[in-house]
Amino acid sequence: MYAGHYAAGLAIKAKQPAAPTWALLLGVGLLDVLFGIFVMLGIERVSVTPGISPGFSLDFIDWSHSLAMSIVWAALFASFFWRRGRVIALATGFAVFSHFLLDWPMHPGDLALWPHSSIHIGLGLWRSLPIGWWWIELGCIAAGCTYYVVRARRLGTFGGRALWACAVVVLLHVVNSPWLAVAK
Amino acid sequence: MSSFGFGLLCLISFTLPVPILAWLDRARRKR
Numbered sequence: 001m002y003a004g005h006y007a008a009g010l011a012i013k014a015k016q017p018a019a020p021t022w023a024l025l026l027g028v029g030l031l032d033v034l035f036g037i038f039v040m041l042g043i044e045r046v047s048v049t050p051g052i053s054p055g056f057s058l059d060f061i062d063w064s065h066s067l068a069m070s071i072v073w074a075a076l077f078a079s080f081f082w083r084r085g086r087v088i089a090l091a092t093g094f095a096v097f098s099h100f101l102l103d104w105p106m107h108p109g110d111l112a113l114w115p116h117s118s119i120h121i122g123l124g125l126w127r128s129l130p131i132g133w134w135w136i137e138l139g140c141i142a143a144g145c146t147y148y149v150v151r152a153r154r155l156g157t158f159g160g161r162a163l164w165a166c167a168v169v170v171l172l173h174v175v176n177s178p179w180l181a182v183a184k
Numbered sequence: 185m186s187s188f189g190f191g192l193l194c195l196i197s198f199t200l201p202v203p204i205l206a207w208l209d210r211a212r213r214k215r
């Protein structure tokens with residue numbers, strides 16, 4: 001999942017408007033930021049699989065994406081916001097952990113329970129529904145963005161350009177589609 | 185695409201939209 005994480009971030013913002021937007025948006029993508037760094041350092045492994053959805057195989061992502069490490073990264077990230085209050089810390093921590101929750105249906109059994117665990121989970125919609133996953137993620141985006149826009153209009157303390165923010169998320173989803181993605 | 189390139193693409197993809205979306209989220213000033 002890619003753009004769906006940002007929709008989740010906007011939805012968390014709508015639920016907890018006092019939380020800093022940048023922290024929530026960085027939080028929802030933190031596991032993949034770490035993944036990118038770890039891959040460049042050779043700590044984690046990925047291989048490109050042209051013609052096999054989603055176009056790449058995540059061969060070893062235990063340090064960034066395992067269940068246990070997701071909780072660790074979430075707690076660590078939340079600790080930076082503890083001084084702003086428990087509610088904001090929990091919101092930022094949940095933003096990080098939401099990444100694991102949303103990746104689980106998409107990933108084809110490459111999410112370890114902990115680093116080097118023999119047990120890997122993932123529903124695998126990327127593989128079983130090579131096109132359908134994109135529409136399912138679009139549904140998640142629609143739900144998250146609708147909640148964000150409705151709350152933004154009701155409260156008026158955030159989402160000054162809520163529709164434009166949602167348009168950017170949809171654009172990111174289009175760019176990441178099975179038809180346009182760089183790795184496909 | 186190399187693994188390094190994939191990692192870099194992932195890193196950029198998950199950082200670049202953050203300031204854009206955060207800016208769009210800012211409340212408009214009331215006149």
